[in-house]
Structures are given as structure tokens and as C-alpha cells.
Amino acid sequence: MALDVAGKTVVITGASAGIGRELALLMARKGARLALLARRKPLLEELAQECGAGSQAMAVQCDVTQRPSCQAAIQTVVSEFKEIDILILNAGMSMGCYFEDIKDLADGDFMLSLNVMGVANVLHYAFPFIPKVRGSRIVVISSIAGAIGVPFRTLYCASKWAVNGFCASLRTELEEAYGENAPKVVVSCPPEVATGLNTNRLKFGNEATAQFDEKTAASPTLAAQLILDAICEGVRIGFFSKMHAWLHSLYACCPSRIDKMIIDGVKKSHRAPRYGNM
Numbered sequence: 001m002a003l004d005v006a007g008k009t010v011v012i013t014g015a016s017a018g019i020g021r022e023l024a025l026l027m028a029r030k031g032a033r034l035a036l037l038a039r040r041k042p043l044l045e046e047l048a049q050e051c052g053a054g055s056q057a058m059a060v061q062c063d064v065t066q067r068p069s070c071q072a073a074i075q076t077v078v079s080e081f082k083e084i085d086i087l088i089l090n091a092g093m094s095m096g097c098y099f100e101d102i103k104d105l106a107d108g109d110f111m112l113s114l115n116v117m118g119v120a121n122v123l124h125y126a127f128p129f130i131p132k133v134r135g136s137r138i139v140v141i142s143s144i145a146g147a148i149g150v151p152f153r154t155l156y157c158a159s160k161w162a163v164n165g166f167c168a169s170l171r172t173e174l175e176e177a178y179g180e181n182a183p184k185v186v187v188s189c190p191p192e193v194a195t196g197l198n199t200n201r202l203k204f205g206n207e208a209t210a211q212f213d214e215k216t217a218a219s220p221t222l223a224a225q226l227i228l229d230a231i232c233e234g235v236r237i238g239f240f241s242k243m244h245a246w247l248h249s250l251y252a253c254c255p256s257r258i259d260k261m262i263i264d265g266v267k268k269s270h271r272a273p274r275y276g277n278m
């Protein structure tokens with residue numbers, strides 16, 4: 001039976017904008033109790049207000065790359081809510097630069113620290129407070145770029161493939177330790193979603209980055225709904241369409257064909273320096 005989030009305590013990292021913000025609003029409407037984490041506390045406070053009277057929502061400043069900040073944030077959450085039923089590890093950034101055009105690799109260190117260690121850091125402190133029952137969820141917002149290779153996102157793909165592997169390993173550990181009561185580990189793999197991620201891409205020393213045409217992207221509202229569906233169903237890996245699930249499953253047996261489809265598709269949906277369409 002699908003999970004009902006009403007009354008559940010939900011922690012969302014990267015809740016101040018984009019997908020995290022929409023998830024917060026959607027889950028507030030469903031009656032969840034929310035802890036909203038990100039660096040920009042004023043945005044979180046506005047969001048907590050917006051979540052409305054029907055829902056309990058708290059704004060907690062947290063930089064997921066800084067372990068003391070994660071520890072303090074989780075302490076604040078559990079001093080109020082005691083337990084964390086659903087942990088959504090969503091904070092992240094992207095890039096839009098061909099590997100051979102990278103001028104400064106320092107952005108790569110930052111991206112891996114945010115997209116990979118940011119997940120591990122928050123989970124490390126939250127884990128003791130997650131009830132070890134089937135209804136608990138550990139959710140990682142990965143990307144379609146975590147399931148297949150996409151151009152001008154080498155280190156982004158590396159970070160998202162890394163978190164997919166992290167979750168696959170974690171699932172086996174939970175299964176071994178808690179059997180039927182293992183919390184479900186849900187990996188969501190969105191395609192392009194029209195959020196600030198597109199415009200805030202790390203530049204790796206360049207002036208501009210590749211960007212997608214927002215008309216071809218999913219809305220944050222749709223993204224939040226599809227992610228919530230995956231959470232409630234407790235799926236291992238959630239794609240936004242049958243086509244993406246199909247690309248993922250065929251990647252192992254005919255990777256060259258899938259690569260070609262991706263290159264052609266990305267050329268249509270993205271503006272990138274090498275395509276001469278910037």
C-alpha cells in the first residue's frame with residue numbers, strides 16, 4: 001500500500017528553491033510536518049510561512065558541505081520533531097561545460113563535496129533518528145544524468161552516479177540489518193526541470209555554461225508530484241517517464257545506440273557553446 005505522508009516528519013535539504021521548495025509545498029498540503037534545510041534562512045522562513053497553518057514547518061539553516069552545520073541542523077530538527085520519517089537529500093548544483101573546456105577544476109571538488117558528501121553528511125547525523133520500519137524513507141534526488149551519460153556534465157554525472165551507487169550499497173546494508181523493516185531507499189532521477197539549477201551552473205573557470213531550453217523542461221510542480229509518487233510507492237529508482245526507464249535498462253546492452261540518442265536529443269534541447277547556437 002502506498003505511504004500516506006500525513007503526520008510524517010519530513011526533512012528536505014535544498015528546500016529554499018526549485019524542486020525542494022515545491023516538494024515542501026506539496027507535502028505541506030498533504031499534512032506532513034516539515035523541516036526545511038538550506039543555507040538561505042530568510043527564504044526558508046518565507047517558505048515555512050507559505051506552507052500554511054495546516055502544516056508544522058520549521059526553517060533550519062544548513063550547509064550540507066559542512067559537517068558541524070549538518071550535525072547542528074539535525075539536532076535542531078530532532079529537538080522539535082524527535083524522529084525523521086522521510087529524509088529527502090535534494091541539495092545540489094550542476095555544470096554545463098565540456099571536459100576539454102574546463103579551465104578550473106576546483107569547481108569539480110566543490111561539486112563532489114556538495115552532491116556526494118552533502119548526501120552522506122546529512123544522512124550520517126540523521127540516521128539514528130530514522131525509525132527502522134518499512135514506512136521510513138531515505139530519498140536521494142539524483143538525476144537522469146545518474147543513470148546514463150550526458151554531454152558537458154562529466155563531473156555532475158560522476159556525482160550522480162556516485163549517489164546512485166551509494167544508495168545501492170546502503171539498501172543492501174539496511175536489508176541485511178533490518179530485513180522486512182528496512183527503511184526504503186528511493187532514488188529519483190529527474191530529467192531537466194525548470195529551476196535555478198539551469199542558470200546557477202558551476203562555470204569551471206568559463207564565462208558562460210551550456211543551458212537547456214526551459215520550454216523543454218518539466219515544471220517544478222510536476223517534478224514534485226512525480227517524486228512524491230516515487231516516495232509513497234517506495235520505488236528503488238524513480239524515472240519521470242517510461243522512455244527514461246527504457247533508456248536506463250537498455251544502456252547496459254546497447255550503450256552506443258543510447259549515446260547517439262542522447263547526443264541528438266541534447267542538441268535539440270540545449271544551448272551549448274560547441275553547438276554554435278548560443
Ligand SMILES: NC(=O)c1ccc[n+]([C@@H]2O[C@H](COP(=O)([O-])OP(=O)(O)OC[C@H]3O[C@@H](n4cnc5c(N)ncnc54)[C@H](OP(=O)(O)O)[C@@H]3O)[C@@H](O)[C@H]2O)c1
Binds near residue numbers: 013
Ligand atoms: N533542475 C533540474 O533540471 C534537475 C534535474 C535533475 C536533477 N536535479 C537535482 O535536483 C536537486 C535540486 O535541484 P534544483 O533544480 O531544485 O536546483 P535549485 O533550484 O538551484 O536549488 C538548489 C537547492 O540546493 C540548495 N543548496 C545548494 N548548495 C547547498 C549547500 N551547500 N547546503 C545546503 N543547501 C544547498 C540551495 O539552497 P541555498 O542556496 O539556500 O543553500 C537550493 O535550495 C539537485 O540535486 C539537482 O542535481 C535537478
